[in-house]
Amino acid sequence: MKRTVFAYPYIVWMLIFILAPMLLIVWYAFSKGGSFTLGNLITAFSDPVYMRVLLRSVWIALKATAICLLLGYPIAYLLSAMKKSTASLLYVLFIVPMWMNFLLRTYAWQVLLDKSGILNTLLAFLHLPAQNMLYTESAIMLGTVYNFLPFMILPIYTVLIKLDASLVEAAHDLGANGIITFFKVILPQSIPGIISGITMVFIPAITTFAISRLLGGGKFMLYGDLIENQFITLGKDAWPVGSALSFILLVLVLASMAVMRQAERNAGEEGGILW
Amino acid sequence: MKKLALFLAFILLFGLFCGCARRGGKDSVTLNVLNWGDYIDEDLLKQFEAETGIYVNYTTMATNEEMLVKLQQPDCIYDICFPSDYIIEKLVADDLLYALNKDNIPNMQHIDGRFLDLSFDPGNEYSVPYMWGTVGILYNTTLVDDPVDSWDILWNEKYSGQILMYDSIRDTMGVALLKLGHSINTREQSDILDAEAALIEQKPLVLAYLGDPIKDRMIAGGGALAIVYSGDAMWCIDENPDLAYAVPATGTNLWFDNIIIPKTSQHTAEAEAFINFLCNPEVAAQNAEYIGYSTPNSAALEIMGEDYIDNPTYNPSQELLDKCDIFHDLGNFINVYNDSWNRVKSFVG
Numbered sequence: 001m002k003r004t005v006f007a008y009p010y011i012v013w014m015l016i017f018i019l020a021p022m023l024l025i026v027w028y029a030f031s032k033g034g035s036f037t038l039g040n041l042i043t044a045f046s047d048p049v050y051m052r053v054l055l056r057s058v059w060i061a062l063k064a065t066a067i068c069l070l071l072g073y074p075i076a077y078l079l080s081a082m083k084k085s086t087a088s089l090l091y092v093l094f095i096v097p098m099w100m101n102f103l104l105r106t107y108a109w110q111v112l113l114d115k116s117g118i119l120n121t122l123l124a125f126l127h128l129p130a131q132n133m134l135y136t137e138s139a140i141m142l143g144t145v146y147n148f149l150p151f152m153i154l155p156i157y158t159v160l161i162k163l164d165a166s167l168v169e170a171a172h173d174l175g176a177n178g179i180i181t182f183f184k185v186i187l188p189q190s191i192p193g194i195i196s197g198i199t200m201v202f203i204p205a206i207t208t209f210a211i212s213r214l215l216g217g218g219k220f221m222l223y224g225d226l227i228e229n230q231f232i233t234l235g236k237d238a239w240p241v242g243s244a245l246s247f248i249l250l251v252l253v254l255a256s257m258a259v260m261r262q263a264e265r266n267a268g269e270e271g272g273i274l275w
Numbered sequence: 276m277k278k279l280a281l282f283l284a285f286i287l288l289f290g291l292f293c294g295c296a297r298r299g300g301k302d303s304v305t306l307n308v309l310n311w312g313d314y315i316d317e318d319l320l321k322q323f324e325a326e327t328g329i330y331v332n333y334t335t336m337a338t339n340e341e342m343l344v345k346l347q348q349p350d351c352i353y354d355i356c357f358p359s360d361y362i363i364e365k366l367v368a369d370d371l372l373y374a375l376n377k378d379n380i381p382n383m384q385h386i387d388g389r390f391l392d393l394s395f396d397p398g399n400e401y402s403v404p405y406m407w408g409t410v411g412i413l414y415n416t417t418l419v420d421d422p423v424d425s426w427d428i429l430w431n432e433k434y435s436g437q438i439l440m441y442d443s444i445r446d447t448m449g450v451a452l453l454k455l456g457h458s459i460n461t462r463e464q465s466d467i468l469d470a471e472a473a474l475i476e477q478k479p480l481v482l483a484y485l486g487d488p489i490k491d492r493m494i495a496g497g498g499a500l501a502i503v504y505s506g507d508a509m510w511c512i513d514e515n516p517d518l519a520y521a522v523p524a525t526g527t528n529l530w531f532d533n534i535i536i537p538k539t540s541q542h543t544a545e546a547e548a549f550i551n552f553l554c555n556p557e558v559a560a561q562n563a564e565y566i567g568y569s570t571p572n573s574a575a576l577e578i579m580g581e582d583y584i585d586n587p588t589y590n591p592s593q594e595l596l597d598k599c600d601i602f603h604d605l606g607n608f609i610n611v612y613n614d615s616w617n618r619v620k621s622f623v624g
Contacts, residue, residue: 049614053621115497132436134497135483217483218442221621229620233340233444234613236347 025250028243040244050226050245057223058252060137061206064144065152068201069194071145072152076193077186079153080160091157094150102147106214109143110134113215135217143211151200159193160186191267199260203253223249304545305330308355309342311532312487314406316565323552329545337486338443346371346537354540355549360395360531361445363402364604372401373536379547382554390571393531394601402533403550406568408505409529409591409599410446411522413512418499423521426454429500430473435480437499439492442484444609444616445602447474449528450502459528460603464611471615475622484620493518504530505588506568512588513567520588526598531571 029040044050079087097105112118113134120130133139163186171181209224218225223245230242308320312335320331334353336342339362346356346366358366366372377383383403390404414423418437421428429438429450441447449459451470461467482498489501494514503511508520534553536546552558556574563570563579569589570576576584583589605612 049617049621056623114492114495116495132482217485218620219478219481219483220623226617226621229617232344233338235340235344237610238613 022250025243025246028240029247032240040240041247043241044244044248053221053226054223054248056220057206060140060144060222061202064141064148064205065198065202067141067145068149068152069198072149072197073156073190073194076153076156076160079157080163087161091154094153098150103210103214105147106143106211109139109146109215113139113142134215135219137216137220139215140212140220143215144205144208147211148201148204151204152197155196155200156190156193159190163189188267192264195260195264195267199257202256206256207249207253303328303330304542305332306354306542306545306549307332307334307352308549309334309336309345309353310355310357311335312337314357314532314566314568316562319553319558319562322558323549326552327545327548329548331549340444349539351537351539353537354542354546356535356537357405357532358535359602360393360533361602361604363533363535364395366535367396367401368604368606371538373538373540373543373546374400375403375536375550376543376547379544380551380554382551382556385554385556385559385572385574387571387573387576390531395531395603396533402535403554404571405532405534405553406506406563406566407529407531407571408569409522409595410449410502410504410527411508411520413493413501413503413508413518413520415493415496415499415515415517416519417496417517423500423519425523425525426450429502430454430477430480432480434499436482438477438481439489439498439501440477440481440484441489441502442486444612446502446528447484448612448616449602451477453523453525453527456525459600460605462605462608467611467615471619474619478619478622504568505591506566508588509567509586522591522595524595524598526595526600529596529599529601531601532568 030036030038032039079090082090110117114120115130115132115134117134119133123130167185167189168181171185176184207224209222209228212220212222212225221229227242227245227249230238230245234242306329308331310333314335315333317333320333324330336345339359342356342358343362343365345351345353346358347369363372380403383399386404390407391399393404396402412423412426412428419428419434421431421433428434429440440450445459448467448470451473452459452461452466455466455469455473457463457466457469483492485492489498489503490507490511492498493501493503493511496515496517503520505520505522508518512518512520534550536543536550540546553562554572556572556578559570559572559575560578563572563575563583570579576590
């Protein structure tokens with residue numbers, strides 16, 4: 001019996017639950033009353049509201065990705081430099097919150113950031129004035145970074161622990177100090193990890209809609225909110241334009257994945273194959 | 276072997292869809308009920324199941340528009356639903372409702388005549404009123420020292436960052452229209468643009484646009500002023516006595532949530548039995564006390580007593596009601612509202 005037989009349920013599953021919905025979106029995006037049209041896509045591009053929201057989503061996702069990288073790389077590096085047992089314990093601690101539904105974790109931030117919440121109670125205890133933290137753009141940023149940081153740390157950590165220690169020793173033997181060794185030897189070799197980290201943070205960040213609603217209080221509409229709004233509240237007439245918006249997001253995500261893959265390939269040529 | 280695997284894959288998927296088999300054996304009927312969150316005393320569902328042997332599969336949603344989308348599906352599975360006035364108008368116009376057989380709903384006699392035969396469903400051919408109320412301002416008396424007697428207070432910079440607005444197109448656009456003295460059912464483009472400008476002007480003062488979480492935030496003291504439905508106000512004041520509810524004397528939106536049966540329902544007789552059950556004075560009183568919303572059932576209000584009858588939030592004066600307006604379906608003109616609302620929501624100063 002060939003092993004590929006076991007793939008059939010998975011293939012059927014993918015056809016029904018992944019491919020079919022996508023085809024439906026494309027169908028809705030390009031049709032009007034049964035015939036082909038580009039009108040929905042033109043509306044989606046020409047309306048200044050939609051464009052403004054798209055640009056804001058891209059900007060917030062880019063910022064969140066940058067922050068995740070700046071925070072995640074040092075954490076992954078420290079983890080990889082630790083004793084194996086300590087590192088695995090901390091590694092698990094980073095993963096454990098992901099076992100909980102991310103909506104629950106985001107709701108928890110509401111309780112923490114609220115005017116009468118835990119952080120403000122702490123500030124009051126220290127005789128500091130209460131801060132409006134919930135329902136701000138910073139709260140959205142915090143929620144996004146918090147939720148997606150593990151996706152940045154884990155791939156970088158995986159690359160760093162596989163890194164050949166003898167290369168670092170060789171660099172030291174040849175007179176490179178710690179900083180030069182890091183930038184000339186360690187960083188270039190960890191680029192594949194960085195790239196998958198960026199992909200895994202940027203894509204969910206640009207498509208999110210729950211975080212902006214729960215922590216932004218509906219004041220900072222993102223592209224995901226816009227699409228949800230088209231389908232949930234505006235009714236059936238808005239589905240074609242909603243599908244066109246989803247299609248644009250789909251293309252954007254695929255394009256960014258292609259860019260990342262190309263970057264990974266280039267890095268692979270320079271630094272040799274690491275995986 | 277391949278064929279067998281493929282076959283098994285299909286069986287598995289098929290089982291997935293059949294997994295939601297009905298409870299209670301072959302002969303009993305299950306009613307699919309779609310309601311707002313926190314909008315029925317769920318003990319009553321058990322009582323209904325015990326009394327009639329009809330099972331209830333209870334689901335909730337958050338906005339009228341969401342409910343409308345579900346009811347417009349050709350394969351709509353729901354047997355009972357609780358939409359508001361203007362949605363009923365739309366559903367009637369689209370011929371999506373089942374005409375009720377009043378002989379099966381004798382308890383309708385307990386409904387106050389003031390709340391029957393309203394403009395959205397003349398003669399109550401398709402709907403029975405379930406709850407009603409006003410839209411007004413819930414405020415925290417420890418944080419607000421100005422008199423709350425006009426919609427303008429929601430534009431007062433003194434309360435910047437402490438104002439909570441409803442994340443709902445008709446309600447929030449409606450408040451802006453009321454503030455400007457326009458009709459909440461206006462079909463004048465210029466009125467809508469005025470309201471849009473007013474909401475954009477107000478946006479820097481707004482803490483958040485929320486749905487049901489408004490209640491929790493207000494109870495926790497997280498906001499000074501909020502737009503709420505009168506029934507929610509009752510509940511919040513009960514939880515936090517610092518809160519108070521006011522409706523500007525110039526009038527507001529008067530709304531009705533109503534019980535309907537979609538045309539696609541396969542169990543209309545059982546659904547009518549459910550409506551009749553909810554109109555039973557004892558049941559309606561227990562339900563209204565649980566939810567905190569105003570009941571249109573006069574026999575139930577008698578049972579609930581003076582605390583409710585004399586409460587102006589729960590039972591506003593006829594004088595105020597005469598100044599109030601009911602939402603009407605706007606047909607395709609709703610798109611003008613939608614576009615304005617999108618511009619308000621996506622605006623960042």
